[in-house]
Amino acid sequence: MxxxxxxxxxxxxxxxxxxxxxxxxxxxxxxxxxxxxxxxxxxxxxxxxxxxxxxxxxxxxxxxxxxxxxxxxxxxxxxxxxxxxxxxxxxxxxxxxxxxxxxxxxxxxxxxxxxxxxxxxxxxxxxxxxxxxxxxxxxxxxxxxxxxVLGTGWFAAVAAEAGPGRTIAVVGDGAVGLSAVLAARQLGAERVIVFSRHPERQALAREFGATDVVEERGDAGAARVRELTRGYGAHGVVEAVGTEESMWQAIRSARPGGYVGYVGVTHGVQLDGLDLFFTGVHLHGGPAxxxxxxxxxxxxxxxxxxxxxxxxxxxxxxxxxxxxxxxxxxxxxxxxxxxx
Amino acid sequence: MxxxxxxxxxxxxxxxxxxxxxxxxxxxxxxxxxxxxxxxxxxxxxxxxxxxxxxxxxxxxxxxxxxxxxxxxxxxxxxxxxxxxxxxxxxxxxxxxxxxxxxxxxxxxxxxxxxxxxxxxxxxxxxxxxxxxxxxxxxxxxxxxxxxVLGTGWFAAVAAEAGPGRTIAVVGDGAVGLSAVLAARQLGAERVIVFSRHPERQALAREFGATDVVEERGDAGAARVRELTRGYGAHGVVEAVGTEESMWQAIRSARPGGYVGYVGVTHGVQLDGLDLFFTGVHLHGGPAxxxxxxxxxxxxxxxxxxxxxxxxxxxxxxxxxxxxxxxxxxxxxxxxxxxx
Missing domain, CATH: 3.90.180.10 (Medium-chain alcohol dehydrogenases, catalytic domain)
Structure with a gap:
């Protein structure tokens, strides 16, 4: 064959x-x-x-x-x-x-x-x-x-506890991130914020149900999510990239007690335990x-x-x-x- | 004053x-x-x-x-x-x-x-x-x-999803760990495994509801928990120490898809993202x-x-x-x- x-x-x-x-x-x-x-x-x-x-x-x-x-x-x-x-x-x-x-x-x-x-x-x-x-x-x-990709994005949206009344942010505008946008919306999320700088991917994200697009990255991106959520941060965040920057962007976009579903296969990421401790998020991910x-x-x-x-x-x-x-x-x- | x-x-x-x-x-x-x-x-x-x-x-x-x-x-x-x-x-x-x-x-x-x-x-x-x-x-x-200490142990047991039918392991035999044993049992856990090498703390853990005591630490301790759970690992684990060894002992004692509630204030802990990814656990903690x-x-x-x-x-x-x-x-x- x-x-x-x-x-x-x-x-x-x-x-x-x-x-x-x-x-x-x-x-x-x-x-x-x-x-x-x-x-x-x-x-x-x-x-x-x-x-x-x-x-x-x-x-x-x-x-x-x-x-x-x-x-x-x-x-x-x-x-x-x-x-x-x-x-x-x-x-x-x-x-x-x-x-x-x-x-x-x-x-x-x-x-x-x-x-x-x-x-x-x-x-x-x-x-x-x-x-x-x-x-x-x-x-x-x-x-x-x-x-x-859909199954993975779906799992990440479930791990991020997407549901009615929730605001979900999605880090990553690749196929998994875009699928997570679709999943979050299907699961009932009221608001879906996608991080993307790519016009075509932004357009597909909107078609899949994204309500907001954020072009900033890293801490600036997380700060923008807090601005969009009256200072609190998103209820849940999907991480679909797998770098240290994207992991912290996701974690810092979530409110204390919020949920981060991470499905980007992590490469070279070291999470500082004390920083993570004080974020107070739920972190769940892995191979979907x-x-x-x-x-x-x-x-x-x-x-x-x-x-x-x-x-x-x-x-x-x-x-x-x-x-x-x-x-x-x-x-x-x-x-x-x-x-x- | x-x-x-x-x-x-x-x-x-x-x-x-x-x-x-x-x-x-x-x-x-x-x-x-x-x-x-x-x-x-x-x-x-x-x-x-x-x-x-x-x-x-x-x-x-x-x-x-x-x-x-x-x-x-x-x-x-x-x-x-x-x-x-x-x-x-x-x-x-x-x-x-x-x-x-x-x-x-x-x-x-x-x-x-x-x-x-x-x-x-x-x-x-x-x-x-x-x-x-x-x-x-x-x-x-x-x-x-x-x-x-009780409130913190209770939160950790809740984060570890202690409940009926569940096996919960507790890393740390200090006041918070012992309180988590009590909490896990009160929350309905069927089996509570405490890691301890200290006879008096083991005795109090048993009084609080621990069903098993494990004296091994680190990977050997986690392996012992898997042995006690037909190879699967605990449904949930409380981490109440805050060192890198104790964090991994907790994470590795949990089954894939299991829950780790960590409340030891972490000091000098770096979590490798890829290792964490493949454990597939839920990780939640912070100041209770x-x-x-x-x-x-x-x-x-x-x-x-x-x-x-x-x-x-x-x-x-x-x-x-x-x-x-x-x-x-x-x-x-x-x-x-x-x-x-």
Whole structure:
């Protein structure tokens, strides 16, 4: 099968890989309808994360079940399915509490490399959620978004306790941040403040429900949020970048006792304990348990109540993946969809 | 009036200070029935926190109202009152959300120095809670505990989401940690694991409701908690020490998606963002909003349902405060009560 392999920073190739196949009786193999490039794929692309060697890429996926192992019961060959970037059994105590991304048997889908024609999905019964039917083509980008960026933004908005009467600020105007804007508004937030300096992303944020745009960053950005909230700060803040500046921007934008949901994979961040102590915020984040939200998100998409697929502003054939990485690296694209 | 003044690390004196008096019309002056020495008073005593000069000490207090300002309505001269270590208006949006320790008008009672015969209490209406009557002498230590250590332990147990069916671990066997054990059990926790190597504190922890004692520390301690919880980790953990080792011991004792309530004033702690990210815990703490819990705690004490005053294992006249500091510094006493 054809698949994306990163050989070194900046060196992404589409080449022949061994076909995905059933290894465990709980596996499924899916034929991808669409895959995409994640913001987190840019960390090794930019040399900030080390590569051990040539690495198959991709962890987001939607597609059609092509083969199932002997013990798979919940999905059938032919089903159109969405899964999270972490395979999970969905039965252990951690999964049942809603933290499937930390399932005791979790498998990171990045190790399978879903920027490819086929992918093995471990723990298929726990991981995959079939859609109500075969989706029309125009729903595919949104279903793919649910696989990671929407689910991640949704988790962050839940962690930020978005809800009626609340003011939620969102740090990060990438696909996850924009998805968090959509999520906060869907969850009932009265006011959604997005930090962004990028006109097109500001426009999409407003379309997704942002009520205010703040262009300042860091402490100046946090001060602006306090101004907009009668000095108190936001009830909840989503952090979707992952730098030390963005973490403190998020924490300082929240009021004492407020909630910070952080989902940007943190790089080089050291949080001073005493500073954090005196902010008095709730801090919760990590790899999003996307699986928790998938049934609800799929239904919202199926019913055309949300259109998170708009975060994809460039669609390319799988063969042109290298151009997709370049476009995201150069911020010419927010999020690139790949069609195998 | 007589009051405790710290002149330098290790140099605590009881001397004449200007009488506490009404300054703002919202003030009250109370005559202290009892005050005490806090674990946090040991930071400057040990030279870890700098002193700007001779500093009046103390922020915990119970006593009788001696004088009120013109605008005070909720407390009368003669009332027996308990207040928190932070004076708060109890009306601003932050107070109303339960974060009185971060009231927009907050005043740290440490600046008044309650290890004294009299103390000024700013924002008396918001800060002071009268008891149902004049308490019998044997309830005074418990009411004093409510003013800080019990309220702080209670907040930490709430932040750790202690409740029915939950396993809660407590890092720290000082007065706050022991109070958190009591709180976790009162809040319904099924199992309370306390980290302690000190036989007398272990005994009091068991009396307060601890079901398990772990003597290991650091990663070994966290591993022991996982062993005790079928590999998952505790549902919630209280951190009541404030060092980097104790913070990670707490975080690593919690299961993914679990809750860490931290109330040890952190000193020299740097939290690595990426490590924290992958733990997936909820982290919440800071100066405890003790005022939120005071009415409930006073009632539990009044009804003799809890006896948190047992954390005081040494009672001294105010004049002997220096000996009280020595006893706590040398860990000969867990918590020292001072009678003016």
């Amino acid at each position: 054809r698949g994306v392999v990163m050989h070194a920073p900046g060196d992404v190739r589409v080449e022949e890989r061994a076909d995905a196949r059933i290894i465990e009786p709980t596996d499924a193999v899916i034929r991808l309808t669409a895959a995409c490039i994640c913001g987190s794929d840019l960390w090794p692309y930019r040399g900030i994360e080390k590569l051990a060697g040539p690495t198959p890429m991709g962890h987001e996926y939607v597609g059609v079940v092509e083969q199932v192992g002997d013990q798979v019961r919940n999905v059938q060959v032919g089903d159109f399915v969405v899964g999270s970037f972490v395979a999970s059994d969905n039965t252990c105590e951690i999964c049942q509490a809603g933290y499937q991304s930390r399932c005791v048997h979790n498998v990171m889908m990045g190790s399978e490399g879903t920027q490819a024609e086929l992918a093995r999905v471990p723990l298929a019964d726990g991981t995959l959620v079939p859609t109500p039917g075969s989706p029309p083509a125009d729903l595919v980008p949104s279903l793919l978004a649910a696989s990671d 348990p996307v699986r928790r939200f998938l049934p609800e998100l799929i239904q919202l998409i199926w019913d055309r109540k949300i259109d998170p697929g708009k975060v994809f502003d460039l669609t390319l054939p799988l063969e042109d993946a290298a151009e997709g990485y370049r476009a995201m690296d150069e911020r010419r694209a927010t999020k690139v969809l790949l069609t195998p | 007589r009051g405790v003044v710290m002149h330098a690390p290790g140099d605590v004196r009881v001397e004449e200070r200007a009488d506490a008096r009404i300054i703002e019309p919202t003030d009250a002056v109370i005559r202290l029935t009892a005050a005490c020495i806090c674990g946090s008073d040991l930071w400057p005593y040990r030279g870890i926190e700098k002193l700007a000069g001779p500093t009046p000490m103390g922020h915990e207090y119970v006593g009788v109202v001696e004088q009120v300002g013109d605008q005070v309505r909720n407390v009368q001269v003669g009332d027996f009152v308990v207040g928190s270590f932070v004076a708060s208006d109890n009306t601003c949006e932050i107070c109303q959300a339960g974060y009185q320790s971060r009231c927009v008008h907050n005043v740290m009672m440490g600046s008044e120095g309650t290890q004294a015969e009299l103390a000024r209490v700013p924002l008396a209406d918001g800060t002071l809670v009268p008891t149902p009557g004049s308490p019998p002498a044997d309830l005074v230590p418990s009411l004093l505990a409510a003013s800080d 909003p003790v005022r939120r819990f005071l009415p409930e705690l006073i009632q539990l004490i009044w009804d003799r349902k809890i006896d948190p005053g047992k954390v005081f294992d040494l009672t001294l006249p105010l004049e002997d405060a220096a000996e009280g500091y020595r006893a706590m510094d040398e860990r000969r006493a867990t918590k020292v009560l001072l009678t003016p």
